[in-house]
Amino acid sequence: MKLIKTTVLATILAAILGGNAMATDYKNNPFTLTYDNAITQNEKGKVNIHPVKYTQKQTGIEVVANVYTPANYDPTKSYPAIVVAHPNGGVKEQVAGLYAQNLAEKGYITIAFDAAYQGGSGGSPRYTDKPQNRIEDIRAAADFISQYPGVDAKRLGLLGICGGGGYSIKAAQTDKRFISIATVSMFNTGDARRNGFMRSQKETIQQRLVDIAKVRALESAGGEIQYSPSFGQNMTPEQVAALPFEMYRQGYEYYAQTHAHPNSQTNNTIDSFQDLMAFDVNTNVDLINQPLLMVAGEKADSLYMTQEVFANATGTDNKALFLVPNASHIETYWKQPYVQQITDKLTAFYGKNLNQ
Template identity: 65%
Template sequence: MKKLSFVIALITITTMANAQSQYYQKAKKNPYTLVYEGAITENIKGKVNIHPVTYKIKDISIVANVYTPPNFDASKKYPTIVVAHPNGGVKEQAAGLYAQRLAEQGFITIAADAAYQGGSGGTPRNVDKPANRIEDIHGMADFISQYKGVDTERLGVLGICGGGGYTLKAAQGDKRFKAVATLSMFNSGLVRRNGFMNSQFATIQERLKQASDARELEAAGGEVRYLGDTEITDQMADKTPFDMYREGHYYYNRTHAHPNSTFKYTMSSLMDLMTWDASTNMDLINQPLLMIAGSKADSYYMTDEAFNKATNTKNKELFLINGATHIETYWKPEYVAQALIKLDGFFKQYLN
């Protein structure tokens, strides 16, 4: 009986692995493992080029892609944009798409995998603490400021989803960023504490206790416990009441799957996440601010709250993409095009 159970388990794992691998075909076919539509497949003179780079934040190796604009001349100076990826995402997905498309408009851009995540170093894997993600953004600015052709007086930042929340916090203190933009901003602390759309108020203390216990176990050399590591089927996703999570499943696990991308994160990270909030101290942002969200996004309430708290910037704009949901702003051509028109105009105006 034990042997039969082992065989069944092995077959199940193998079947799941084979099924999952079929969704990584885009990554396998692209030499830079990019999975977004229209991704670069080779560097061609006179066009946008991609440059994989590595650098360190403290002792952790960070992998990133730098995109240079058409007819790039390292002897000239270019406006530059740091791009922070969504929670669970990697540089080869939405962050890469926006980095490449902004480079087409004349900007140098950089998109990096967060420390402990994606292709970057750091153990245990998939630690997801706000302090780390904010330092990732500072670290991208550190690195790209030394890159040939970068005009450090014309440095901007764009954060997508969770990267948007961390971008707001990074920009509060980092005045190297002369212009700040977010797309479909996600307040990771608010959601991890209260649940999406405030659906988990009743379990706050219970989850904090679980996080504390998980940290205690790690400190004692025990197992690392994770959240978000359940295998989700299409049928399970279809029953999810929230558009963002349902569509997120299809984006991350199907249409734009990448082997380095995962929803899971260490349970102990909740100790930091649940006591943090992207929308606090928004009055510290005095740089021009553009916040973009889909008009149908069920995550919009987070953008709205943070935007209204940004009372100390003289130039701020909230732009809604009509008809778009949260995840659709990552990939749907007509919505991406609208976002890029706003971003291009915004950054050219304030990084001039």
């Protein structure tokens, strides 16, 4: 079915964010991790990784996740924990795993999970991406990690990256188990779906809603599930260069080339858009009264999203905005020294607000 291919593709690309330097090939890692310096085996006295499964209480969907435990982990002791939510189109083996491992190296128990309907987790139709599901993913991860041996549930933090950052802002508004919240390159998926990235598609909102409704009608009459276009691995360099924003170009390189993972699919059900286009991270941000750290690349074309949410977080006086010098949105996923700078900021933030 022809479905305003250009406008839908541009909106999809805006929510698919990553990085762009050759990383660990998932095929050469026993845990299929894609990032540099990833764990290859569990060793005594070092940070270890533990693949786990659990069932979301609200949906009954089985979720797959990786729990990272710090060096010399002792389940009889007490540790702060951090839930890490991945970007749109991403999986736990990519940037979410990178930061989860980095924070485990600083003494935290961390969990990086695949969103329901995505990655290795259950749920059908596949690659449904609705805000209520993504928020419940975060809550369910908190349910699980709070019961993990050695976790002090009273010292629970939240880290959201890209789209996962937007959903983390929403989850933290009402889930006060999270006593400290941080985001990296936060992305307002609803705003991008509705208005286009950098508000570039506002004039086509109503037509896109009509097209989405037509898809819903076809599916309800027994038609096949319809999906948005996705990043393939066969775009030419010229096609990549022609993408309209740096985030799109670097996103293609990250997801389709340098940090590709077979469970990372960058398309969604068209039906998901009905919920996404009515969603906005910028509503009720004042409900966040917990300490808040928001990190973004100084040169990111998505920076306006972080700045808007930060300004609206009027419910907390303990908040900070850190702009990574010279970094783009995508480069915060993989590039040094940016990752180290961000890890240092996160460590100081959680150290102050989780370890008390």
